[in-house]
Amino acid sequence: MKNRFLREEFEKNIPGEIKKALAFCSKAADELGLPIFLIGGIVRDIIINKKNFDVDITVQGNAIEFAQSLQNKYPEIFKLKETHDSFKTAKVVFNIDGKCVDLDLASTRKESYPYPSGLPVVEKIGCELYEDVIRRDFSINSMALSLNKDSFYRLVDYLNGYDDLQEGVLEILHEKSFIDDPTRIIRGLKFSVRFGYKPGEKTQKLMRECLESGQFDNLAGERVKLELKQAFNLNRAECLARFINEKIYRLVDTGISALENIDEIAFDAQKTISEYSKFIQNNDNIWLIYLGTLLSGCIPEKINHIAQKLYLSGNEKSVLLYAQALCEKQGFLRNSKSRFEVYEFFEKAQIESIIVFLIKNKDLKDKVDLFLNGLKDIKISIDGNNLIQMGLKPGPLFSEVLREVLKARVNGEITSYEQEIELVKKFN
Ligand code: ATP
Secondary structure, eight states: OOOEEOHHHHHHHSOHHHHHHHHHHHHHHHHHTOOEEEETHHHHHHHTTOOOOOEEEEESSOHHHHHHHHHHHOTTTEEEEEEETTTTEEEEEEEETTEEEEEEEEEOEEEEOSSTTSOOEEEEESOOHHHHHHTSSBGGGOOEEEOSGGGTTEEEOTTOHHHHHHHTEEOBSSTTHHHHOTHHHHHHHHHHHHHOOEEOHHHHHHHHHHHHHOOOTTOOHHHHHHHHHHHHTTOOHHHHHHHHHTTGGGGTOTTOOOOTTHHHHHHHHHHHHHHTGGGOSOGGGHHHHHHHHHHTTSOHHHHHHHHHHTTOOHHHHHHHHHHHHHHHTHHHHHTOOSHHHHHHHHTTOOHHHHHHHHHHOGGGHHHHHHHHHTGGGOOOSOOHHHHHHTTOOSSHHHHHHHHHHHHHHHTTSOOSHHHHHHHHHTTO
């Protein structure tokens, strides 16, 4: 292993308050004689000069005991937030110069996979650092940076991560890596699209073999969901296109029928999402638009099945089902004559479903725009109290009358409170 020190990169890319927190950790670890490292994504990002505030630290020993010693040593500025006993990990926070610095502390651990796609079993806690890095996904994510005083800034790179990073290649760490955990394929897609890195030839071959094997019965849907979310939330057409073209969709469901013109659809999806971003309240939901686009041609039973597999929330599932339903009845919108018909078509749909609909029905853009830019926010001024004051008896007629008033407003036939009252009088 080459002797590399990342002093310059560390000093440049780590914010001051995080540096101070790391200095406290370093001192405490030295006193206990514990080897301590920054590890994984943050080391990768230091090297490529990218800011990353997810600070993962690993100690070659017991991270919970280490966190407790930090608590004793720095009670005024340190707080132990939570611990996970079976993995011996801890989430902690330092209060430095009025800022909260969150750190994830883990104990080095050796893991094994008793069966393909299953959850790993912890074999040893506090193992040698090498055992901890060999369980990771790609060489670029397997590097550690020493935080002990006598070797501070030293890069520990057992698996050629530094060179792979410079060359922009993604390499898994052993032949069985994808079989053990196929979600690494989606992670690979994410890193590849995000950084422009390419999987090495052997990694590509092993990925294809894993996807062909179809042995995903034990694969935990929540983990697939988590990775899918991160990949599609990049909002990159390439991600959806490769998800289909490289058959990665098999991890979700082998029966997703691949869309013929996926490159074009993926391109339209990215473009439409960017164009309508001001309507999307939660950017964390972008992935649902991609998934919805893929599934909009499926039958509802299939969508329900996939939603169950991925442990989607009720709301996430309804975005997908609603998108499918809108696409299925697109003829209604196509034939709509009045503004109110457009309103009725979209009124119960969430924005993510509407965008899926638009991606699949580009020629109906005018009507979608009419709804989003005008109709969706139309409200009427009167309510049930006005109707009671006007002598109407509460009952089912109320909602009928209010709906008629709304219809007239949306169609532009009336524009004021007074005109609404006049209209209600006709029902009296
Ligand atoms: P991002 O920049 O997208 O957050 P990250 O590399 O920091 O990416 P995390 O999901 O935060 O990713 O994971 C932290 C580290 O844990 C990774 O860098 C990697 O070393 C390891 N890791 C995460 N998921 C896996 C996995 N499925 N298999 C093996 N190692 C993993």
